Amino acid sequence: xxxxxxxxxxxxxxxxxxxxxxxxxxxxxxxxxxxxxxxxxxxxxxxxxxxxxxxxxxxxxxxxxxxxxxxxxxxxxxxxxxxxxxxxxxxxxxxxxxxxxxxxxxxxxxxxxxxxxxxxxxxxxxxxxxxxxxxxxxxxxxxxxxxxxxxxxxxxxxxxxxxxxxxxxxxxxxxxxxxxxxxxxxxxxxxxxxxxxxxxxxxxxxxxxxxxxxxxxxxxxxxxxxxxxxxxxxxxxxxxxxxxxxxxxxxxxxxxxxxxxxxxxxxxxxxxxxxxxxxxxxxxxxxxxxxxxxxxxxxxxxxxxxxxxxxxxxxxxxxxxxxxxxxxxxxxxxxxxxxxxxxxxxxxxxxxxxxxxxxxxxxxxxxxxxxxxxxxxxxxxxxxxxxxxxxxxxxxxxxxxxxxxxxxxxxxxxxxxxxxxxxxxxxxxxxxxxxxxxxxxxxxxxxxxxxxxxxxxxxxxxxxxxxxxxxxxxxxxxxxxxxxxxxxxxxxxxxxxxxxxxxxxxxxxxxxxxxxxxxxxxxxxxxxxxxxxxxxxxxxxxxxxxxxxxxxxxxxxxxxxxxxxxxxxxxxxxxxxxxxxxxxxxxxxxxxxxxxxxxxxxxxxxxxxxxxxxxxxxxxxxxxxxxxxxxxxxxxxxxxxxxxxxxxx
Amino acid sequence: xxxxxxxxxxxxxxxxxxxxxxxxxxxxxxxxxxxxxxxxxxxxxxxxxxxxxxxxxxxxxxxxxxxxxxxxxxxxxxxxxxxxxxxxxxxxxxxxxxxxxxxxxxxxxxxxxxxxxxxxxxxxxxxxx
Numbered sequence: 001x002x003x004x005x006x007x008x009x010x011x012x013x014x015x016x017x018x019x020x021x022x023x024x025x026x027x028x029x030x031x032x033x034x035x036x037x038x039x040x041x042x043x044x045x046x047x048x049x050x051x052x053x054x055x056x057x058x059x060x061x062x063x064x065x066x067x068x069x070x071x072x073x074x075x076x077x078x079x080x081x082x083x084x085x086x087x088x089x090x091x092x093x094x095x096x097x098x099x100x101x102x103x104x105x106x107x108x109x110x111x112x113x114x115x116x117x118x119x120x121x122x123x124x125x126x127x128x129x130x131x132x133x134x135x136x137x138x139x140x141x142x143x144x145x146x147x148x149x150x151x152x153x154x155x156x157x158x159x160x161x162x163x164x165x166x167x168x169x170x171x172x173x174x175x176x177x178x179x180x181x182x183x184x185x186x187x188x189x190x191x192x193x194x195x196x197x198x199x200x201x202x203x204x205x206x207x208x209x210x211x212x213x214x215x216x217x218x219x220x221x222x223x224x225x226x227x228x229x230x231x232x233x234x235x236x237x238x239x240x241x242x243x244x245x246x247x248x249x250x251x252x253x254x255x256x257x258x259x260x261x262x263x264x265x266x267x268x269x270x271x272x273x274x275x276x277x278x279x280x281x282x283x284x285x286x287x288x289x290x291x292x293x294x295x296x297x298x299x300x301x302x303x304x305x306x307x308x309x310x311x312x313x314x315x316x317x318x319x320x321x322x323x324x325x326x327x328x329x330x331x332x333x334x335x336x337x338x339x340x341x342x343x344x345x346x347x348x349x350x351x352x353x354x355x356x357x358x359x360x361x362x363x364x365x366x367x368x369x370x371x372x373x374x375x376x377x378x379x380x381x382x383x384x385x386x387x388x389x390x391x392x393x394x395x396x397x398x399x400x401x402x403x404x405x406x407x408x409x410x411x412x413x414x415x416x417x418x419x420x421x422x423x424x425x426x427x428x429x430x431x432x433x434x435x436x437x438x439x440x441x442x443x444x445x446x447x448x449x450x451x452x453x454x455x456x457x458x459x460x461x462x463x464x465x466x467x468x469x470x471x472x473x474x475x476x477x478x479x480x481x482x483x484x485x486x487x488x489x490x491x492x493x494x495x496x497x498x499x500x501x502x503x504x505x506x507x508x509x510x511x512x513x514x515x516x517x518x519x520x521x522x523x524x525x526x527x528x529x530x531x532x533x534x535x536x537x538x539x540x541x542x543x544x545x546x547x548x549x550x551x552x553x554x555x556x557x558x559x560x561x562x563x564x565x566x567x568x569x570x571x572x573x574x575x576x577x578x579x580x581x582x583x584x585x586x587x588x589x590x591x592x593x594x595x596x597x598x599x600x601x602x603x604x605x606x607x608x609x610x611x612x613x614x615x616x617x618x619x620x621x622x623x624x625x626x627x628x629x630x631x632x633x634x635x636x637x638x639x640x641x642x643x644x645x646x647x648x649x
Numbered sequence: 650x651x652x653x654x655x656x657x658x659x660x661x662x663x664x665x666x667x668x669x670x671x672x673x674x675x676x677x678x679x680x681x682x683x684x685x686x687x688x689x690x691x692x693x694x695x696x697x698x699x700x701x702x703x704x705x706x707x708x709x710x711x712x713x714x715x716x717x718x719x720x721x722x723x724x725x726x727x728x729x730x731x732x733x734x735x736x737x738x739x740x741x742x743x744x745x746x747x748x749x750x751x752x753x754x755x756x757x758x759x760x761x762x763x764x765x766x767x768x769x770x771x772x773x774x775x776x777x778x
Contacts, residue, residue, distance in 0.1 A: 013767055013768070016766065016767040017767050019715070020715075020718070020763045020767060023715060023718065023719055024718045024719060024721075024722040024758070025722070027718070027719040027720075027722035027723040027726065028722045028723065028725065028726035028729075029726060030723055030726065031722065031723035031724060031725065031726025031727040031728075031729075032726040032727065032729065032730055033726075034723070034726075034727050035726070035727040035728075035730040035731070036730070038727070061741055062681060062741075065681060065684050065685060065744070066680075066681075066684055068684075068688065069684035069685075069687060069688055072687075072688055072691055073687065073691075076691045076695075088695070088698070091694050091695075091698060092690070092691045092694060092695070095690040095691065095693070095694035095756060096683075096686065096687035096690040096691065098690070098756075099686045099687070099689065099690035099693075099751065099752055099755055099756050100682075100683055100686050100687070100690075102751065102755060103682065103686050103747070103751050106751070146760040146761070149759075149760065149761045150760065150761040150764050150765075152761070153761040153762065153764075153765060154761075154765070157765065180694065180697065180698055180701075180762075181694055183759075183761045184694060184697060184756070184759040184761060184762060185690045185693065185694055185755065185756040185759075186761075187759050187760035187761040188754070188755040188756075188758055188759070188760060189718045189721065189722060189758035189759060189760050189763065190718075190721045190722045190724075190725035190750075190754040190755060190757070190758040191725070191750075191751075191754075191755060192760060193722055194725060194726075194729055211760070212764070215760070215761070215764040216764065216767075216768060218764075219764065219765065219768040220768075
């Protein structure tokens with residue numbers, strides 16, 4: 001686990017422990033002083049002499065206690081269940097159990113437990129005599145209750161975060177009851193500070209130090225120990241990787257550049273740059289990588305594809321806690337792409353937990369050693385604290401998923417939104433283009449995403465365009481708790497994908513996707529011409545004014561030096577070395593950066609993504625590469641891009 | 650008629666004799682303790698969980714449980730001044746003290762959550778935002 005320890009954090013920890021002592025201790029003193037006022041006002045009855053007969057009216061009071069107990073038990077169980085708050089019913093019932101257990105442990109504060117005369121208990125007996133419990137120098141009962149309860153809370157918290165799906169609400173309610181009810185009532189602060197108040201100072205220091213030390217030790221053991229790896233049970237069938245990510249990167253890059261017809265050297269200058277440095281062959285040593293041809297740099301996107309190869313095939317089958325439903329291309333009935341179907345209840349996911357699960361899975365698939373992984377989605381504190389750390393040793397590149405623009409957060413957004421495409425509205429390119437309200441669709445998709453992540457409505461910030469419908473004012477803000485998150489970056493991309501990708505693959509499919517012809521790129525595509533077409537289509541679709549400079553938005557489309565922006569004649573080829581990648585609409589920097597990034601992705605996707613399935617057959621088939629039941633499931637996963645027979649595309 | 654009346658009176662008499670021979674109540678001591686501790690735990694746990702939803706205050710990010718700690722410790726501080734008298738007093742007074750000290754205060758306050766929140770500060774990135 002990639003937690004760094006620094007002085008500031010240690011000081012905060014000590015401060016928290018210190019505050020935790022001081023404030024309750026001060027409150028105890030305040031209560032004691034306040035009671036003096038009551039004492040002076042009305043003294044209590046003198047204590048009854050020993051052996052005095054119990055007055056008969058007590059039996060009635062005891063009946064009353066029993067009846068009140070039964071009535072309250074019915075209320076605290078029945079009312080929460082009636083309102084659907086079963087976690088409160090668990091809290092109450094398990095809490096009474098914990099409190100009674102603490103009451104039964106209390107006698108051991110004064111007297112040591114009577115141990116059987118077995119040989120096993122020698123060390124325990126030595127400990128008891130060392131602690132001198134009989135002399136009242138060490139409240140062993142409260143100590144046992146506190147340390148035991150802390151252990152229970154640690155295990156329950158760990159289970160609820162890493163072992164139990166967020167969707168499993170009954171079990172999560174039970175775990176809440178165990179945490180807040182049983183552990184919360186078993187442990188006590190009030191008796192603890194009262195004992196510290198009465199103990200002698202050396203005994204008090206020892207007692208407090210022992211209580212804190214063992215409790216903090218529990219937490220370290222449960223959460224920080226490498227013996228309990230993060231979410232390992234979710235992927236109990238995780239397989240060792242069968243090929244090196246560096247080799248995969250190099251092969252994919254060469255395939256892509258071959259397809260583009262990128263020259264290896266020209267006039268002394270090297271256009272093609274293919275680099276993936278893994279000194280030991282493992283991904284943890286991937287200190288740098290590059291894949292470019294002239295100005296066309298596709299490094300990050302290619303790294304993202306490698307993650308896709310590892311992860312996407314498992315989405316529908318094994319990532320059940322993360323992805324409760326397989327991706328399907330549901331056709332909605334409304335004219336809006338993402339507006340349709342938003343009324344239906346969305347399944348909520350714990351985004352942080354999903355991120356960590358998916359990252360752990362991807363790193364396992366990439367062959368990252370456990371001790372080199374750094375996985376930290378939200379500091380275990382919810383979406384408000386999203387950091388999105390997913391690294392493997394030196395491999396901290398955006399392609400893997402470090403930070404808000406990585407591949408792991410992107411895949412999690414795709415998982416929701418890909419299901420929301422309405423492909424039936426989009427057929428017919430290039431003869432029929434139906435511009436969409438890009439600003440509105442981004443808002444819709446963002447709202448669905450934040451709903452999906454259980455972001456509280458009051459904490460959402462959704463501003464796609466400052467002026468609705470005006471692309472010049474595109475901002476693309478989609479955040480929760482005002483923190484930069486992956487949604488601002490990814491949601492507009494997915495909206496673009498929704499109309500780009502269905503049209504991409506039928507048009508630009510060149511290589512036959514057969515296992516016999518994987519890396520032998522026999523046909524080339526013209527990168528400049530392809531990008532020019534893609535740019536035009538994209539700008540048309542988002543409602544940017546048509547091809548010439550007319551209307552509201554100034555529109556440029558010059559992918560390569562010398563390219564006119566119009567469709568080049570068949571057979572004409574421009575060198576990718578002259579790539580400039582200018583494709584813009586209006587003057588919104590956010591929108592133009594988005595367009596530029598996305599176009600390169602489409603070029604790669606149309607060339608490589610459809611080769612996923614045969615590519616997966618390359619590693620030795622002794623162990624299955626992906627956790628798929630049949631080779632067809634990956635096609636089904638990619639069905640938006642990969643038209644299956646009988647689909648409506 | 651007469652015979653049945655005789656038997657009825659005999660039963661009533663035998664039932665009336667029992668309390669005389671056993672002056673204590675029919676309830677076991679443990680049962681009563683369980684009842685009062687459970688009542689205190691219901692109340693205390695709900696108060697503590699309620700504080701979880703209480704937002705605002707001086708430092709909400711560090712200690713959600715601190716309000717509960719202060720409340721419980723103050724009540725116990727006041728109650729502890731009467732501990733000797735109540736625990737040395739009649740049975741109902743003992744139950745009252747157990748209800749307040751063990752059941753209520755012990756359940757309002759918690760040691761484990763404090764340990765958790767302190768540990769969070771040390772081992773995880775602390776973000777005051």
